[in-house]
Amino acid sequence: MSNNTADIHQKETMSNLRAALATLPMMFITLIMLSGGKVPHDARHVIAFLVAFLFLNTLFFLMLRTGRTDRWRAVLFIVFAGVFVISFISHLIEARGSMAISQSEMLECRTPFCHIVIPMTIIPLALTRTIIFPGTMMGVYAAIASMFVIWIGASLSLGRGFCAWGCFFGGWDDAMSRILKRPVIRKIAGKWHYLPFAVLLAVVLTSAAALSPTYCMWLCPFKAVTEYVQVTSVKTFLQMTIFISLFAGLVLLLPLLSKKRIQCGLFCPFGAFQSFTNKVSPFEVHLDRDLCVKCGRCITVCPTFSMTEESLEKGRTRMTCIKCGKCIDNCPKGALSFHVKGASRTDHRLAQRLLFLYPSFLFLATMSGGNIQNTIVRIMGLITTGSLLAH
Ligand code: SF4
Ligand code: SF4
Numbered sequence: 044m045s046n047n048t049a050d051i052h053q054k055e056t057m058s059n060l061r062a063a064l065a066t067l068p069m070m071f072i073t074l075i076m077l078s079g080g081k082v083p084h085d086a087r088h089v090i091a092f093l094v095a096f097l098f099l100n101t102l103f104f105l106m107l108r109t110g111r112t113d114r115w116r117a118v119l120f121i122v123f124a125g126v127f128v129i130s131f132i133s134h135l136i137e138a139r140g141s142m143a144i145s146q147s148e149m150l151e152c153r154t155p156f157c158h159i160v161i162p163m164t165i166i167p168l169a170l171t172r173t174i175i176f177p178g179t180m181m182g183v184y185a186a187i188a189s190m191f192v193i194w195i196g197a198s199l200s201l202g203r204g205f206c207a208w209g210c211f212f213g214g215w216d217d218a219m220s221r222i223l224k225r226p227v228i229r230k231i232a233g234k235w236h237y238l239p240f241a242v243l244l245a246v247v248l249t250s251a252a253a254l255s256p257t258y259c260m261w262l263c264p265f266k267a268v269t270e271y272v273q274v275t276s277v278k279t280f281l282q283m284t285i286f287i288s289l290f291a292g293l294v295l296l297l298p299l300l301s302k303k304r305i306q307c308g309l310f311c312p313f314g315a316f317q318s319f320t321n322k323v324s325p326f327e328v329h330l331d332r333d334l335c336v337k338c339g340r341c342i343t344v345c346p347t348f349s350m351t352e353e354s355l356e357k358g359r360t361r362m363t364c365i366k367c368g369k370c371i372d373n374c375p376k377g378a379l380s381f382h383v384k385g386a387s388r389t390d391h392r393l394a395q396r397l398l399f400l401y402p403s404f405l406f407l408a409t410m411s412g413g414n415i416q417n418t419i420v421r422i423m424g425l426i427t428t429g430s431l432l433a434h
Pocket of ligand 1 (some may be wrong): 376
């Protein structure tokens with residue numbers, strides 16, 4: 044073996060070792076999180092636990108070892124969106140016999156809460172001291188209180204990183220935006236970048252006026268794949284038609300053709316709302332203007348229109364940045380990096396990246412881990428009993 048080959052081999056071994064050591068804390072936390080501090084009680088749960096544990100920690104190791112963030116984040120994020128739907132729909136059917144929600148179930152406050160409703164609840168909460176959502180506060184699947192706690196914690200730490208590291212819907216348009224090699228729709232005019240803020244303003248005001256979450260009632264594309272209102276009238280038929288059309292257009296077709304996260308970047312009111320929390324998050328994406336050669340690659344790949352010509356001039360992203368890391372992965376000059384506000388912009392880049400990755404990955408692992416295990420158990424049940432549902 045030549046000296047050169049031996050050096051390369053030694054460097055690779057050291058890199059693997061460093062990444063493995065940095066993965067150890069994540070292994071410890073995910074071990075506790077996935078097991079809930081208990082030993083799984085049967086073979087199916089043991090297998091589900093082991094698969095989820097190995098899957099999560101392999102992705103984290105690869106993220107550290109390869110220096111690529113978005114590539115491995117996207118694998119978990121997209122898997123999360125898929126397993127969430129399987130697990131959530133199965134739970135709904137077990138709990139109430141159908142994926143559709145009836146008027147009586149709404150009156151009984153049996154609707155699962157989701158983070159997208161949060162901006163719509165704030166004004167009515169301040170004015171009337173009630174939550175305008177037909178869900179229970181405590182103790183049911185996706186209860187209001189737990190979702191508020193998760194949202195506050197994630198917003199304070201990651202800001203709009205919630206949309207790349209925690210949203211159980213985002214993996215849908217993220218997946219669709221990665222299918223084609225080149226976009227069919229190449230340019231989307233800059234004025235559309237303001238649309239989600241207009242949608243946010245409209246749903247906040249109409250929800251306050253109607254004391255009802257108007258986005259959930261009329262505009263949420265994800266009603267097509269989670270729970271929907273039972274079609275019993277012209278109104279509910281119209282709602283279903285809108286939900287399915289928006290899902291097909293904003294979540295499937297346009298992301299496929301444009302290679303952008305259209306629902307997330309141009310329509311979601313929660314995403315727009317969450318952009319403001321980037322101000323309090325300690326993390327941001329930094330652009331080193333001395334290294335940048337203005338090739339525009341980051342502008343092309345950014346899925347949420349958060350990197351523009353103006354960003355290159357100013358050395359920072361737009362406030363809509365979801366901290367997915369795709370621009371960082373793709374910059375040929377290494378001009379972009381995760382940055383901890385207040386820290387040096389040029390020194391300790393690896394440490395700053397690690398400081399960002401621990402809470403971000405842990406958030407995604409926490410949000411997805413239970414759903415991954417649950418779906419694995421259900422799939423094994425499907426193979427052995429012919430049903431995804433628990434008996
Ligand atoms: S990809 Fe990197 S070098 Fe190219 S414009 Fe963006 S920051 Fe500059
Ligand atoms: S600017 Fe970079 S990190 Fe932010 S959303 Fe765009 S690609 Fe992701």
